[in-house]
Amino acid sequence: MTFAPLANDTFLRACLRQATDYTPLWLMRQAGRYLPEYKATRARAGSFMGLATNVQYATEVTLQPLDRFPLDAAILFSDILTVPDAMGLGLSFAEGEGPKLARPLRDEQSVAALQVPDLEKLRYVFDAVTSIRRALNGRVPLIGFSGSPWTLACYMVEGGGSSDDWRGVKNMLYSRPDLMHRILDVNAEAVAAYLNAQIAAGAQAVMVFDSWGGALADGAFQQFSLRYTQQVLAKVERSRGGVTIPRIVFTKGGGLWLQEMEKLDCDVLGVDWTVNLGRARALVGGSKALQGNLDPAVLFAPPEQVAAEARRVLDDFGTPHAGPGTGPTHVFNLGHGISQHTPPEHVHALVEAVHTHSARLRAS
Numbered sequence: 001m002t003f004a005p006l007a008n009d010t011f012l013r014a015c016l017r018q019a020t021d022y023t024p025l026w027l028m029r030q031a032g033r034y035l036p037e038y039k040a041t042r043a044r045a046g047s048f049m050g051l052a053t054n055v056q057y058a059t060e061v062t063l064q065p066l067d068r069f070p071l072d073a074a075i076l077f078s079d080i081l082t083v084p085d086a087m088g089l090g091l092s093f094a095e096g097e098g099p100k101l102a103r104p105l106r107d108e109q110s111v112a113a114l115q116v117p118d119l120e121k122l123r124y125v126f127d128a129v130t131s132i133r134r135a136l137n138g139r140v141p142l143i144g145f146s147g148s149p150w151t152l153a154c155y156m157v158e159g160g161g162s163s164d165d166w167r168g169v170k171n172m173l174y175s176r177p178d179l180m181h182r183i184l185d186v187n188a189e190a191v192a193a194y195l196n197a198q199i200a201a202g203a204q205a206v207m208v209f210d211s212w213g214g215a216l217a218d219g220a221f222q223q224f225s226l227r228y229t230q231q232v233l234a235k236v237e238r239s240r241g242g243v244t245i246p247r248i249v250f251t252k253g254g255g256l257w258l259q260e261m262e263k264l265d266c267d268v269l270g271v272d273w274t275v276n277l278g279r280a281r282a283l284v285g286g287s288k289a290l291q292g293n294l295d296p297a298v299l300f301a302p303p304e305q306v307a308a309e310a311r312r313v314l315d316d317f318g319t320p321h322a323g324p325g326t327g328p329t330h331v332f333n334l335g336h337g338i339s340q341h342t343p344p345e346h347v348h349a350l351v352e353a354v355h356t357h358s359a360r361l362r363a364s
């Protein structure tokens with residue numbers, strides 16, 4: 001497969017701790033319901049899975065935010081729950097209710113029967129990656145992604161999101177750690193194969209979303225989340241055709257474990273808004289880039305406040321780059337996904353402020 005050369009490689013360079021003229025930015029969930037054009041395509045597709053499984057639609061919605069804002073990366077339009085779906089757990093999204101899995105893992109038999117899925121069932125994802133990469137035509141790099149083994153297990157055991165306490169999955173973790181480890185081991189193998197297939201299809205960076213790692217107790221996090229994320233990373237291709245594929249790991253609520261996460265075999269650590277980027281940088285040292293971490297709620301405020309808060313995040317990180325190959329560097333993002341209630345004009349103010357202020361920081 002050959003694709004057009006990259007016109008803007010700022011994001012990839014920052015991931016690999018190379019010098020850039022400004023701080024690149026993209027937004028978690030940048031394609032989504034805060035955009036009227038997304039809602040229009042979703043209405044045509046009929047459902048979220050109708051969107052995600054149709055290559056044309058998935059390509060169209062991935063590019064929508066890039067047509068509005070000068071973002072520095074695209075992210076595959078899909079969902080982390082495509083993997084449990086391919087494992088036969090039966091995914092659906094009811095309007096306004098979040099994900100549901102029809103056949104959650106509730107007993108020993110269902111855990112014993114769990115297997116790495118036939119990747120052919122996820123062909124629509126890999127086809128979307130190739131189609132998006134073609135449509136981008138070198139504008140910006142394309143990020144592929146997966147849930148972490150632990151975060152997928154949360155949904156697989158609960159059968160959906162949890163209103164508060166993840167009671168089912170934590171009960172299994174403490175009562176039957178053997179079952180939990182079996183699920184996580186299968187998930188780690190599945191996630192690694194899934195990410196490798198995305199890389200083969202054209203993904204230029206990959207991100208592991210450990211959205212619920214922060215729900216775990218200290219000790220449990222290391223044993224049930226971090227360890228299996230590392231198992232994934234150990235099996236994901238480092239490069240393709242001689243080009244390095246940067247890896248990002250984002251643990252929501254993982255700020256207290258940054259020093260342990262620093263040992264992961266990845267290039268970038270994503271952090272949420274509870275973390276001060278300057279302090280994170282001091283803790284992590286020069287070996288990783290950092291991604292984050294504006295509170296998505298800032299985007300509800302007027303554009304001037306949005307710009308001021310964006311500058312504060314950039315200032316917290318500090319001078320972006322100490323010299324060739326020395327890092328650390330910063331990839332600007334939100335601390336979690338953008339809210340569906342965000343006014344799109346406020347995103348304009350954010351992108352403008354990040355690009356302008358970060359270029360100014362480098363000049364000073």
Ligand code: CP3
Nearest residue numbers: 028029030031032048076077078079080098099209211337
């Ligand atoms: O633009 C992008 O970032 C790419 C697309 C993307 C989606 N989901 C699309 C989506 C990505 C990267 C995800 C990851 C995802 N999905 C995560 C990890 C990131 C995070 O938010 O912590 C998780 C936990 C999920 C599971 C999931 N999918 C939930 C909890 C929900 C419902 C909540 C919500 O925001 O609606 C979804 C649905 C979903 N995934 C939507 C989108 C655009 C909204 C569905 C719709 O259009 O109705």
